[in-house]
Amino acid sequence: xxxxxxxxxxxxxxxxxxxxxxxxxxxxxxxxxxxxxxxxxxxxxxxxxxxxxxxxxxxxxxxxxxxxxxxxxxxxxxxxx
Numbered sequence: 001x002x003x004x005x006x007x008x009x010x011x012x013x014x015x016x017x018x019x020x021x022x023x024x025x026x027x028x029x030x031x032x033x034x035x036x037x038x039x040x041x042x043x044x045x046x047x048x049x050x051x052x053x054x055x056x057x058x059x060x061x062x063x064x065x066x067x068x069x070x071x072x073x074x075x076x077x078x079x080x081x
Contacts, residue, residue: 003043005074006033009059009066014050026050045074
């Protein structure tokens with residue numbers, strides 16, 4: 001079917017500052033999505049892009065750069081002609 005990439009953008013709450021990995025809200029949501037899509041043909045990828053101390057303005061400024069980095073990371077290699 002294809003792949004779905006969910007990106008969590010935010011500040012220290014999204015980064016999970018001072019919280020162990022399995023208790024971060026981004027991990028909880030990722031686990032639930034993985035469970036929901038387990039028996040499907042969907043490939044699910046999640047990425048948390050939280051930066052401690054970020055404001056809305058700073059988040060919007062880094063959004064294009066973050067999305068480009070993720071696009072490059074998860075892009076399918078182009079087939080040689």
